[in-house]
Amino acid sequence: MNTIKYKVVLLAILIGFSTFSMAKSAKTLDHDANMAINKFIDETKGGDAFLVNAKAFLVFPDIKEGGFFIGGKYAEGVLRKKRETLGYYEIVSASVGFQMGVQEYSMIIAFTTDAALERFLMDEDEWETDVDGKITIAEWNSKEELDDVEFKGSMVAFVFDSKGIMGSYTMEGTKFKKINPN
Numbered sequence: 001m002n003t004i005k006y007k008v009v010l011l012a013i014l015i016g017f018s019t020f021s022m023a024k025s026a027k028t029l030d031h032d033a034n035m036a037i038n039k040f041i042d043e044t045k046g047g048d049a050f051l052v053n054a055k056a057f058l059v060f061p062d063i064k065e066g067g068f069f070i071g072g073k074y075a076e077g078v079l080r081k082k083r084e085t086l087g088y089y090e091i092v093s094a095s096v097g098f099q100m101g102v103q104e105y106s107m108i109i110a111f112t113t114d115a116a117l118e119r120f121l122m123d124e125d126e127w128e129t130d131v132d133g134k135i136t137i138a139e140w141n142s143k144e145e146l147d148d149v150e151f152k153g154s155m156v157a158f159v160f161d162s163k164g165i166m167g168s169y170t171m172e173g174t175k176f177k178k179i180n181p182n
Contacts, residue, residue: 024076026181029088033078036061036106040160054110055117056081058176060091065166066102071095075107076179088179095172103164109157116154120176 024032036059041047051057058079065073073093079086111117 024181026085026088029076029078029181030085032061033059033080033085036108036161037080039106040108040158043160044158051108051110052082054112055114056086056111058089058107058109060107060109062104063091063107064102064104065093067095067099067166067168069096069099071099071168073174076181088181090177090179091174092177093172093174095168097169097171099166099168101164101166101168103162103166105159105162107157107159109155111155113154120155 037051041051044050056079058077060075060077063073063075065071072095073091076088076090078088111120
């Protein structure tokens with residue numbers, strides 16, 4: 001019985017997140033991605049060169065996340081190679097555990113190897129991080145240039161422009177899915 005209650009609450013949270021961001025046009029997604037990339041480049045020394053050297057990168061300009069024991073996050077974004085759009089994706093995540101809060105942030109996931117990009121593109125419909133690969137969250141100091149930092153991992157995520165607060169100790173699954181905006 002409790003499992004059913006949790007599933008209903010989780011479904012309500014995910015529907016809530018998806019209604020905030022769903023139905024963006026390709027033009028809007030590209031514009032929002034450009035704004036997020038510009039902000040990343042302005043705030044990060046060597047950010048532009050890092051993105052140019054990446055095999056490709058996913059830009060999620062507006063991830064919304066929240067939870068109270070059960071949580072989730074949702075966003076729509078753009079896959080880019082250099083400055084060319086390769087496709088549009090959504091990120092959906094569900095989590096269970098000790099968590100509370102709401103936050104909004106931008107994220108860029110850079111594919112640093114051809115193999116990582118190929119794994120991501122291999123399944124056109126869906127890709128799950130807990131099954132198919134691990135993403136390393138970038139740690140660097142704002143005074144360092146990204147060229148001087150060695151990131152271990154074939155996928156590196158940069159989280160920036162964060163608003164809100166979220167504390168958590170959870171088990172989480174994240175799924176990326178290709179979408180076709182109007």
